[in-house]
Amino acid sequence: MKRENPASTRRLFFLLSVFVLVFFLPACFKLGGEPSIDAEFTLTREISLMGISEFAFSVDVTGVKDAAVVEFDNGMPSVALSGGKAESRFFANIGTGEVTLVVRDSKNVELLKKTVTLEETKSTFDLAAMEDKTGIYVLIDGDLIFYSLECLENMTFAEKVELLIEVILVNDSYVVIQSGEDAWIWDFETYPNNPKYDLTQDTLDTLGLPNYALAICEGGFFNILNGKSLYLLVVDVDPEEGGEVEVDPDQILYEEGTEVSLTSEPAEGWLFEQWTGDATGSDARIVITMDSNKTTTANFKLERYSVTFFVSDSEGSVEGALVRLDGKEKETDPEGSAEFEQVSPGSKDYMITKLGYEDLAGNVIVDSDKTVDIVLAYKTYELTTLVFGEGSITRSIEKERYNHGEIVELTAIPEDGWSFCGWTGDLEGSLNPTQITMDNDKTVTANFVEHQYFVEVYASPENGGAVSGGGAYGFGEEAVLTAEASECHMFSGWYENGQLVSEDQEYRFDVFNDRVIEARFVASVLSKDFKFILESAFFGCKYEVRLELDPAITKVRFIYPDIDPALQTPIPEETVPDENGIVDLSVFWTNREAQ
Incomplete structure (x- = not known):
């Protein structure tokens, strides 16, 4: 068996491939018959004020595979094909005689081309006879947009088609024709055929249309019914919380020449300051005449005084x-x-x-x-003066209340036997007189101390008796001195500087100075003799008694020191000395316990 040359085999396969490709390529265009474009353009109306004819367009592309779109040479947007077929609106300038169609596949490769003759159209629209309101009105979001004849004339065909497809045909659109004083309105879909309506306010209300429109090319609003220009008034408030503005009449748009009243109304705590922008001034209310679009701002400021x-x-x-x-x-x-x-x-x-x-x-x-x-009223203060001890205070100014900063001189005056020793309270020190400055309610105390005097008391002789009442005394204080004689003595009197001042055992006097007082005692029994005689079981002890007394003594009484005299006394209980002070008793009985 003979092996083939591999290189020769590859060359043969290439040639066969080329042959098959060349042989079968024409079949791509002949599937289902000869390639063809069957297109129909049926004139539906003339949109004369746009200079455009509207056709109903249908196309059927056969004999080719993957026919995707049909393109037009007049600027119309391409039309997508589905199964080689499509129907749509077609627009052309009035008077256009023919149009060329190009079919392309999905890769934008041209498959077929055909030129089609269009039905002859001719514009009979007399632009010169039309007035300013003539044009197309499109209702967008509640606002009418106006395309005037001049605006449409200045558009290219492509721009007009774009306007038709993307704006006019997808919104509620209307055609208004004004000739002289008369004006009519059509629904764009039925124009120029009936029904048409007189352009009146009632018609606008029936159609749900505003009576104003925005001229898209010329700019600005106008009244559809009378053609007058309308102007926009923008009223701002600065700052927003400062207040508000009452607009009268309150409208969105105003006809030319309308007078509008603006009244500033400040919020609580704010004041109107001025108008700025197209209206100026500081009056709270102003009137502006609408002869153009206007913007004004009511400026408020915080209410401050x-x-x-x-x-x-x-x-x-x-x-x-x-x-x-x-x-x-x-x-x-x-x-x-x-x-x-x-x-x-x-x-x-x-x-x-x-x-x-x-x-x-x-x-x-x-x-x-x-x-x-x-x-302002001066602040006044009360000055209270107190005294501790015996004395008084005088003031240089005597009144119930003193003004702030007022200076008062105080003088402390002691009573007799007293001395001033110092100030306490809101005033300190011992300066007298002194001053005090009144800057608050104040209390001052003048302190006095009493003079101290010493009363010295002594007994003479010392064993003659006991004395009391000596010591320190204040001025004028009463001193009470007492003298108590010792056994066998008697008090004879109080002496000062050798002079008898009192014979009373209790001596009272007021102290005004230092004093030395002597209490004199004298012996009352010069001698005594108790001679024991006998002791009797019934009578007790018997004595013979002889006493030598001071002649001043007129009576002698005998008592037991530790027995109440009302219960028992010696016998005799009493006796009387003779003129010489001698007492002789041959019988003197005592109880046996008496010492």
């Missing part, structure tokens, strides 16, 4: 008074003035303070620039 305080007292202006208002503080100048600016409106509390004056509080209603006159 100045409040000026004038502070005085009974003598004139008060400088340096502290004034508090609305969270701020200011001191008065030499004229007594303190001014607060940018004060918000409302009821404001204020407080005026100054050293030496009574604080003064009040309230001011801030609804305009205000002036507040303040008269």
Whole structure:
């Protein structure tokens, strides 16, 4: 078996491939018959005010594979094919005699081309006879957009077709023809055929159309019914929270020459300042005439006022008074003035303070620039003087209350036997007289101490008796001295500087100085003799007694020191000395326990 040459085999396969491709390629165009374009253009109407004829277009492309779109040489947008077929509207300039169609596949490769003759059209539209309202009106989002004849004339065919397809045919659109004083309106879909309607307000209301339109090319609004220009009035507020503006009449658009009243209405706490923009001035109400589009702004400012305080007292202006208002503080100048600016409106509390004056509080209603006159009253104080001890206080100025800063001289005056020892309370020290400055209610005490005197008391002789009542005494204080004689002594009197001052055992006197007082005692029994005689079981002990007494003694009484005399006494209980003071008793009985 003979092997083939591989290179020869490849060359043979290539040649066969080329042959098959060349042989079968024409079949791509002949599937189902000869390639052809069957296109029909049926004139439906003339949109004369756009210079365009409208056709009903249908096409059937056969004999080719993958026919995707049909293109037109007059600028119409291409039409997509489905199964080689399509139907759509077709537009051409009035008077166009023919149109060339090109069929392309999905890869934009030209498959077929055909030129078709269109039905002859001729415009009979007399542009010169048309008035300004003539044109196409399109309702978009509630607003009418107006395309005037001049606007349409200046468009290219492609622009007109784009306008038709993307704007006019997808919205509610209308045609208005004005000739002289007459004007009619058509639905765009039926134009130029009936029904047509007289252009009146009732017609617009029936169609649900506004009576104004925006001229898209010329710019600006106009009244569809009378053709007058309409102007837009934009009223702004700065800042937004500052207030609002009442517009009368309140419309979106205004006919030329309309007078519009603008009244500023400030919000609470704000004031109208001025108008800026196309209207100026500071009057709260202005009137503007609409002869163009206008924008004006009502400018508001926070309602702020100045409040000026004038502070005085009974003598004139008060400088340096502290004034508090609305969270701020200011001191008065030499004229007594303190001014607060940018004060918000409302009821404001204020407080005026100054050293030496009574604080003064009040309230001011801030609804305009205000002036507040303040008269301060001097602050007054009470001076209370007290005395500890015996004395008094005098003042250089005697009154119930003293002005702030007033100086009062105080003098402490002690009573006899007393001395001033110092001030206490709101005044210290021992300066007398002294001064005190009244800058508050004050209490001052003058302290006095009593003079001290010593009364010295002694017994003479020392064993003659006991004395009491000596010691320190205040001036004029009563001293009470007592003398108690010792056994066998008797009190003879009180002596001072050798002079008898009292014979009473109790000596009373007022002390006004130091004193030395002697209590003199004398012996009352010069001698005594008790001689025991006998002891009796019934009577007790018997004595013989002889006493030598001071002749001044007139009676002698015998008692037991530890027995109540009412119960028992010696016998005899009493006896009388003779003129010489001698007592002789031959019988003197005592109980046996007596010592």
